[in-house]
Amino acid sequence: MRNTLPAMSYVQTAFPSLAGHVGVGVEGSNATVQGDDKWHANSGNSLAVPPMDPYGPVTRWFDVFSRGTNSCAWNAAPWVPWVKLSQYNGTVGGSDGQDARVFISIDWENAPKGPNTTVVNINVTTPCRSFDKYGYPEPTIQVPVQIRSVPDNFTKGFVESDGHVAIEGPHFQAIVPPSGGASANSTSSNGTVSKLRRFFHGNAASAERPTAKRADSEEITYHVLESYGRTSGGVSLWPQNLEKLSLDAAPALEYSLYLFSNTSAANVTLYISPSQNYLGDGTPLEYGIALFPAGDPQPKPTLVRPVGNTVGTGMPDGWGYAVADGVWGHVGNYTTSRFAVDREGAYTLRVWCLLPSIVVQKIVVDLGGVRPSYLGPPESFLLSRDVAGEYNQTSYINEVDTLGGAGNGSLARQKKTGGAGSVFLSWGTLALAAVGTMLALL
Template identity: 40%
Template sequence: MSVIIQNPLPGIDKAMVIVGSDLRGTIYGLYDISEQAGVSPWWWWADVPVRTQDGVWALSPNATQKHEPRPQGRSEPTGPPASRGMQILKIQDTPSVRYRGFFLNDEQPALTNWINANYPQGKYGPGFNHYFHSRVFELLLRLRANYFWPAQWNSMFNVDDYANQPLADAYGIVMGTSHTEPMTRATKEWSTFGEQYGGNGQWEYDTNNASVDPFFKYGAQRAVPYVANTLFTMAMRGSGDTALSLTQAEAIALLGDVVTKQRKIFGEVFEARNVTEIPQMWCLYSEVQGYYEAGMKVPDDITLLWADDNFGNVRRLPLANETSRTGGAGVYYHVDYVGSPRDYKWINTIQLEKTVEQMQLASARQANRIWMLNVGDLKPLEIPINHSMDLAYNTPQWGYDSVPKWLELWATREFGPEYASNISSIMDTYGMLAARRKYENIDMTVYSVINYNEADAILAQWEQLAQEAQAIYDKLGEDWKPAYYEMILQPVLGGQVVNQIHIGAGKNAHYTEQKRNAANEIFQQVLDAFKMDHKLTQRYHNLLGGKWNHFLDQTHLGYDYWQQPMRNALPPMSYVQDLETSLAGNLGVGIEGSNATVSGDDNYHTLSSEVLTLPPMDPYGPQTRYVDIFARGVLGCNWNINASQPYVHLSQTSGVTGGSNGTDTRIYVSIDWPSAPPAPNSTIVTLLITSSCEGGQWGNYGPPSVLLPVNNTLVPSNFTNGFVESDRHIAIEADHTSYSTSVNEVSYITLPGLGRTNCGVTLSPVLAPTQNTTTGPVLLYNLYTFTPTPITNITLFISPSLNQNGRERTLKYAIAIDDEVPQIRQFVPSSVSTAIFPTGWAGAVVDGVWGQSSGNTTTTSHKAFKVAGAHTLKIWAIEPGVVFQKSEFLFCSFFILGGEGKRLPSNFLFCFVLFCFGGGR
């Protein structure tokens, strides 16, 4: 609390008094005043300038001044100094989460290399000393956090610098150790000093407990002066973040003995304290959750620290019968990770909306004693760190729709109000683009270069975002540019470059198959992007005289299994011989939706056939299709293209391709539907391509032609709200319901900005009981189909949530068409007691949804549409925590993000379609 008091002491007429319930509370009050005066928590770690003021004023309680929720806004950074009035009568409630902090982990190469360059080498390894940790502790307190797990790959917090532990205590930081380091002893302490305890030297309690016990005991003894600010990790795991080399039953029996012994040590070391009053936690990470669920129990005063799956999906939360434990529960959550199915540890790939959704669920389920965030190297994860700490401090304040507002307040504090709204939009969009598939999981085959214009649409989104981010950078004052580059511009430009590299490599492969000259141009563009990736890194490393040199040392290109590549590398690419002419002449023709090329032969169309067929067009599908005319030789050639029907429009009908002046041309085909044969009508339009080129324009092959199926379909006038089939395909964003129902105060809510393309839809409240298809709320989507079929695949794209409500309430949904009996599907398989993750999990976290990966059929249903016409899709979430993103009706798919639904002015909903023929990449 901060307040103005009259005559607080003799000789003082008026004073501003800051009062905390403890040391940390007072520090939070001081730093709150500092922040109101214009000092960002990131003033050192992200170089946000401290804005000078002409004066700082403590306003009386009756003064009128608007105060936004934290993060606090502050004055525009490029103007002259100004006076600042501060909010004085301010009372902070008890934080939502008692222990809030982060874990420095996966700290090689970036953080370790930076430490080695900036701090003296320690006796036993990198210099993670008290000078470094003082910077970390200040940041924690300025973020109103209080809990810390130190780096542990090659360091020992209490040994590398004997000032570390007393310094943490002086700052009021609660010290802990990671899930694999019990009793405040670092992993490296055993490998360095374990031999002094005798025994066989193995980290095995069943065979070497006589040595492990005194090792544990010293950790408690060392913490005696600091026990008020120590939270002990209990039990044990195998050496080096692995499971114990025992069966599950053996491990459970052994760990029961370990915890009993550890508690006995507390009684011996802390004689004046009740063991139940010593803060302790058991982290149910990885295989350890299986021990708990198989029956292992610890005393109720030990906090159960549930964990996510390393990808931001909480595996389990307290059940109703587990919420009365005196130790409570918490969550260990990742924004950085090393491990299967693949690392992600380069730059920020976190969608804040996902964090809100998962942590609001944790809060509602009373997992609010500890929130520990794995932050990797700390930089460059400033935004998700700040967001998570604010969410932990005041969880109710930051609801499902809060991310844009939070980002705007954050941007106001860091860069001033003038561009705060723009920055919020940029970083919110960035979160969706970066999280839809983490950079380390993108490769040349992920986004389709022939279907749906998907790859080009992805590149266009990144290009737009990069332009917006660069435009603000160009307007900022010079002092603010380093911070902006570190937290905003580099991530945006870096993300753009990675996508350019992989999509460019995919285009190179496609063009090489077509024997296009342009394969070589794309090769060079990818090489240029690869060099740009390095330049962006060097620019970051050279900021402010090299202050952050090494923080982008992390490799991120060239993954071929789960572990980081030892060096950045490009995907495989090819050159074509552009000094010679193709056997099929100097020109080639390709089309949307196919790898095939005419004239000539290839693996993608019938030999000796010079005809390609475009995906069909109808009034409810894509408004254009395309034909590519491209160079495959050494000469420039004139060409013409004409349609056999006047209602087919071509964006270009002639041109020159190849040679010194020619260019490859993409011709967009569209239909003048009012002039087309009236519905219902289906016809085939021929596009004729002619050319005159010296030496034979088509080599030894015939001239090419392209066929375009035109289907002028029509829905009845009484179908006014719904989705219309186009090319045997329908795609529906989850929030585009025709209508939905609410039952007993249980309803569906939209989670804005969550997911890969638009938003999520989920049940509310999250503590609702299990629903059923008879009385539960339902989502309804009106459809109109043209194709009677015995089997249609309906796939729901669902956020990769896990069975956090236990084995008795696994995540399920139900689906029905029209009045058929609903089919209930459990899309997250139940894990056997020894399994860490369910079947299909790896594909789900890589794709960002259940339902995308091949072989993962848990969200695909097979339904009959025996009669064309109007239908209704009905979807029920049987359990809270199911988050729908999109549904698709289709026979096959060659693109990752799914169809694009749009609402027509007449309130129709339709999708861009994928025609399933001719193969695809």
């Protein structure tokens, strides 16, 4: 409300912490050891990093830092040789010490074989101990390692890691023709979609583009919007002047997944561009969604209406958050659907956009592992594109983490160019968002 700095606190440097001169923190937690704080059990000496598996981030990390007055040496020792560290020892504090971020990696070739989860400990020791040794054991970092692999018959699709699957909307595996009898036409794609298929399928000549037909013989399909939205791009129905479609008349975006978890509450959230019921509340924005085991008959899709009614001058519920965040889906459950995943295996996710203003930017399948973040998890491992044990998932554009990543940069190598259709829809949605912002501010 005011341009006033919050209250500031200072770390005193005249005396060491009661818990010792050396502290340890880990990725994904506010807790530190040695010592007591509200983020871990009293007198506990162990902290766990997020789990590691061949389809997840290449590295996890922990920090070793000074909270005392002395120059203190430290040593880190994993219990098994196939857990590797970027740094095994160092010095913190004093005039010559420096805090260190240590990256953990796995030698997957020499890790135990077979599907299992094991927890590997890393001991962190220092000779700088005084009375703290009577109250606190020396720190231990726990690394959950999930050793697993997809079967050979799953050759294309996204793979679960860390209890979730995150997908950039334009990275679909197929467009499914409408179920109402429209034929699939093997016409050549427009430039944007052709580029996408070459990148993901490696053979543009064999890529087919299923479409529906309107009465005026204009095809109904999906158009990829590169460099659009909050992350890599978006995808929406084309052409722009469509009336609202029924499920039977709409083509579907299809995404292939391999899930290791089984749960009765797999929450699938679509991040879609902010738009209102521009045809009136009697014809609301709507999409269909279904998640089911690959090869099984498709169940009846769940219909979702993410935008509520506009009452007088009041905007729809959640509209202010959608405009501020640039998407429906970040705040609230307006675009979240729940499905049961009763077994490990290959799954099919389908999305039917029923109006062109449904622009899918991102999809997140939460199987219990999604943590709070603004952009959502970075995109998951994609079989046929990424290399197991090497895919760096530290950002949505897959840039190499200068501190410890070893990304392949495959997404970063895509040129950020867009066609006229991208500009047209981007400006249309931006105009809607601008109007919503002004109304929200009023």
